[in-house]
Amino acid sequence: MRPFGSQRPRLGSSTTWDRVARLYGLQLRLERPALDRAVALAGVAADERLLDVATGTGGLLHRLADRPVRPTSVVGVDASSAMLARARPLPDGWELVKADARGLPFEDATFDVVTAAYLFHTLDKQARGDILAECRRVLRGDGRLVTVTVSRPRSRVGARLAGPIIWLARRSSGALAGLRPLDPRSEIEAAGFTVERAAAVGGAGYPSLCVLARAVP
Numbered sequence: 402m403r404p405f406g407s408q409r410p411r412l413g414s415s416t417t418w419d420r421v422a423r424l425y426g427l428q429l430r431l432e433r434p435a436l437d438r439a440v441a442l443a444g445v446a447a448d449e450r451l452l453d454v455a456t457g458t459g460g461l462l463h464r465l466a467d468r469p470v471r472p473t474s475v476v477g478v479d480a481s482s483a484m485l486a487r488a489r490p491l492p493d494g495w496e497l498v499k500a501d502a503r504g505l506p507f508e509d510a511t512f513d514v515v516t517a518a519y520l521f522h523t524l525d526k527q528a529r530g531d532i533l534a535e536c537r538r539v540l541r542g543d544g545r546l547v548t549v550t551v552s553r554p555r556s557r558v559g560a561r562l563a564g565p566i567i568w569l570a571r572r573s574s575g576a577l578a579g580l581r582p583l584d585p586r587s588e589i590e591a592a593g594f595t596v597e598r599a600a601a602v603g604g605a606g607y608p609s610l611c612v613l614a615r616a617v618p
Contacts, residue, residue, distance in 0.1 A: 422458070422483035429460050432519060434606035435549045436464045439518055442598060442613040443547045445472045449513035452539060453477040454502050454532065455520040459488035466492050476512075478505065502532045510541040518549035519609075522583035529585065533592035540616045546594055550583040552601060552610040582608075589614045 439461060445451050449472050453461050456477030465471055471492065478500040479485050485497045500506050502520075515536045521529050536546055586596050594614035602609045 422481065422487050425458055425484065425487065429458070431606045432460055432549075433464065434604055435602040435609035435611055436461045436518055438600055438602045438609075438611045439516060439547050439549050440465050440468060442600065442611055443514050443516060443545060445514050446470070447472055450474040450511065451476070451514045451516065452505075452507070452512040454505075454515060454517040454536065455479055456488075456497065457481070457484045459485075459491065459497065461516055461518045462491060462495065463489060466495075472514075476507075478502065502535060503528070505535045505539055507539045509538055510544075511539050512544060513541055514545045514547065515540055516547045519551070519607075521548060521585050521588075522550040522581050526588070529588055530592065533589060533594075537593045537616055542616070543618050544616050546589065546612075546614045546616065548585055548589065548612045548614075550585055550610050550612075552582050552584065552608050584610060586612055586614075593617050 443451070443465075445465070447470055451465070451472050451474070453459075453475070456462060456479050459477055462475060462477050465475070473494050475491070475495040477485075477488070477491075477495075477497045479497070480499060480501050482499055485499060488497060491497070498506070502517075517532070517536065521532070524532070540546065586599060589612060590596055594616055596612060596614045598613040600611045602611060
């Protein structure tokens with residue numbers, strides 16, 4: 402749930418996220434189950450290059466760094482300098498870059514894998530389409546895209562309890578907007594990908610949907 406530039410559909414402005422960056426880590430444990438699932442779905446090989454869009458404080462990158470096999474070349478991008486500054490040290494060869502996802506500062510076909518965790522459900526449809534187009538542009542050939550979005554709880558009790566929160570989230574432009582459920586699969590396919598797998602994750606973390614898609618050459 403990271404800010405990207407000044408685009409209106411984000412959860413507030415990047416200035417707002419600069420202010421809350423020091424507190425963001427307090428909720429990272431709720432992201433970890435889905436981040437671990439996303440890393441597993443990505444299946445990044447040591448010789449592949451990965452881009453993490455809206456990396457924030459590097460939550461997904463740190464989960465990837467703990468894997469027994471990890472890529473040697475990784476880039477995380479975010480528009481908030483303060484969020485990037487809160488990231489823990491990363492392995493050699495990995496870097497963090499301040500950038501807007503709507504205009505990624507990379508050449509076409511640069512990466513084998515692009516990840517975007519807890520981003521798309523905080524955007525409107527136009528912004529999602531713009532960023533998905535950029536993800537497709539920087540991917541090589543039939544490269545892979547992995548997304549994580551908030552989803553509805555799967556149990557009846559959970560769904561009933563979450564109902565009022567979701568109702569408020571859909572009408573919020575503040576922090577609650579980060580709890581709006583989204584299934585991005587149709588939009589991912591419209592952006593030039595084939596969805597290969599989707600996995601619901603719940604348990605001790607945010608109810609989430611992890612999607613693995615492959616770019617159509």
